[in-house]
Amino acid sequence: MPPVGLIGLGAFGRLAATHLSPHLDLVAHDPAVAELDSVACVSLAEAASRPVVILAVPVQLIAEACQQIAPHLPEGALVLDVASVKLKPMAAMRAHLPAGTRILGTHPLFGPQSAADGLGGQSIVLCPEPGVDPACIADFLRDDLRLDVHISDADTHDRTMASVQALTHLVSKVITDLDLPAAPYTTRSYDLLKQAADLVAGDSDELFRAIERHNPHAGELRERFFRAARALDERLE
């Protein structure tokens, strides 16, 4: 793997730094972070001048980050994002990165909670722009990080994630909002439901909004969920 610059050291950026730095030459930049054990913190210009740049910033800030790194990127740089949706951030990258930049959208389907015990067996989706060959990155993710790698396109990804992630986060958020007292005896299905809710309970509101609002297919899924719930409720009355 060529040298990599990581932009953003929030919850996911830190997780990435921890798992990437043992395997490759990594520096990172975050205006709010001066020093970190897992990775050397450098200027934006230095991090953005590497042949591979990873944008670990919220989907809402991708366009701005692209404008900031654009002047520093080497010719033909490969730029990756890690946002939970893919249509919007990839369009933003195309709009704001120099022509000739190779764009590889990625969605790691895990976070600090679900990867607390390691990355092995976790999934990541790669959405390469037409003409970008993801083979080298895919091999690294598979062989060195033991990830389960899926290649997809941005629309298929967002459609799939509307069912998977928008639904999970919606249900989990509602369950967390209910703030139920600890039960002295439970069923196995309740335990599973609670585990699911707890896994995403620590996720930021920003991530929740990104998943629900920046996925163009999430609104329809939410509507179907509420329609099914209302129908069920009426059947019970």
Added chain:
Amino acid sequence: MPPVGLIGLGAFGRLAATHLSPHLDLVAHDPAVAELDSVACVSLAEAASRPVVILAVPVQLIAEACQQIAPHLPEGALVLDVASVKLKPMAAMRAHLPAGTRILGTHPLFGPQSAADGLGGQSIVLCPEPGVDPACIADFLRDDLRLDVHISDADTHDRTMASVQALTHLVSKVITDLDLPAAPYTTRSYDLLKQAADLVAGDSDELFRAIERHNPHAGELRERFFRAARALDERLE
């Protein structure tokens, strides 16, 4: 354990027959079942004349079953039900069983799906009527069936189960109703949610209604769930 008569050989009655018959003298009656490998099928009068009688019938039919077994019960018989709610069936048993009958409400927190790999570690709640000592039954369930035994009262049980079971079944039913396509890549929290839904997807509509309609605390929980869901939805718009 004294001889036991089991009334009802639906999904749960069959599960009970399979796990009880190796440990005790068991006969069963179900008007719809003439023969079964796991247990001897006998007349209602014969099954109901045993010192311990288990009613494995839907909560809606408990009163009727009590009226049917009443003439055959021996003096001081111990009658158990296995319904998912406890206030209503225990009141029905008290109303329709002869004075002197000892009543022990039970709620096995598992079913054919969740106990597919065995009973070990599964939970059961016992709600004895005042004056009924559940120790002998509790010891049997704990030592011979390896169940996790909880002693409670009917109101505490129903209150707890409104959060645990009414919520789980509501969410699971909605997810099952959505009939989502199989996803090529998923998150761990989605997998847990789907497992929870699949565990109760096979449960009968009768059980779902019993859990939601015959638990006096379930309506309030459902209302809170829909209120939280609506609030979340509005926040996203």
